[in-house]
Amino acid sequence: MKILLYFLLFTAVMSAEYLSAKDDVVQCGNLIYAGTNTSRCFSDEFLAEVQRKTSIATAGRFKSVKLSSDELFKMPFVVMTGEKPFNLSGKESENLKKYLSSGGFLLASAGCSNQEFSDSFKRLVKHLFPDNKLKSLPLSHQIFHTVYDIPEIKLTHGISSVKAELFGLEINGRIVLVFSPHGLNDTAHTEGCCCCGGNEIENAIEFNVNILAYALTH
Numbered sequence: 001m002k003i004l005l006y007f008l009l010f011t012a013v014m015s016a017e018y019l020s021a022k023d024d025v026v027q028c029g030n031l032i033y034a035g036t037n038t039s040r041c042f043s044d045e046f047l048a049e050v051q052r053k054t055s056i057a058t059a060g061r062f063k064s065v066k067l068s069s070d071e072l073f074k075m076p077f078v079v080m081t082g083e084k085p086f087n088l089s090g091k092e093s094e095n096l097k098k099y100l101s102s103g104g105f106l107l108a109s110a111g112c113s114n115q116e117f118s119d120s121f122k123r124l125v126k127h128l129f130p131d132n133k134l135k136s137l138p139l140s141h142q143i144f145h146t147v148y149d150i151p152e153i154k155l156t157h158g159i160s161s162v163k164a165e166l167f168g169l170e171i172n173g174r175i176v177l178v179f180s181p182h183g184l185n186d187t188a189h190t191e192g193c194c195c196c197g198g199n200e201i202e203n204a205i206e207f208n209v210n211i212l213a214y215a216l217t218h
Helices: 002-015 045-053 070-074 090-101 115-128 204-217
Strands: 028-032 063-066 077-082 105-110 167-171 174-180
Touching: 028 070, 045 204, 063 070, 070 090, 077 115, 077 204, 090 105, 090 115, 090 167, 090 174, 105 115, 105 204, 115 174, 174 204
Parallel strands: 028 063, 028 077, 077 105, 105 174
Antiparallel strands: 167 174
């Protein structure tokens, strides 16, 4: 079964529209948005883990890319995270809608479960895609069972009153965006970063591996 999965992952990557021009290596972007907002604490360690666990060749490190630039459309997968409210410019909003509608994939995460970022992000999605809604992804969804089988979502603080879940946005039958209201930053693999009392999802690296593998095969 794993051999078949690896073959499917490899062939999907080879045929993907958004491959890097260098040796068919998948380049993943770290978005610069709303001016100079970006993430220095979203670990790209999962890119190396994807290479170890599958036949997908990744660049190994994020490449910073402005949401307002045409370079965005050269990347099949981008991440966006933050710990404060934000508003996109007109060009950024236009690019994000076009990117997601034409084959790109976004992984967005509220760093340390920041509520202000979550609220801003949800408003953005509602504005860009009024006919589509962010929907909670059940644990039976394939996104939890691509490379790793993930039976549950655990938070680092394990607060019983907080429900841990991932949300997806579907366009024309395809999930194009995964949003986590809790941190998927995997700060254990970053330097000088911590949640400082906020929440993260345990085993974030496994979630991120699965999400990237899913994005490239669907």
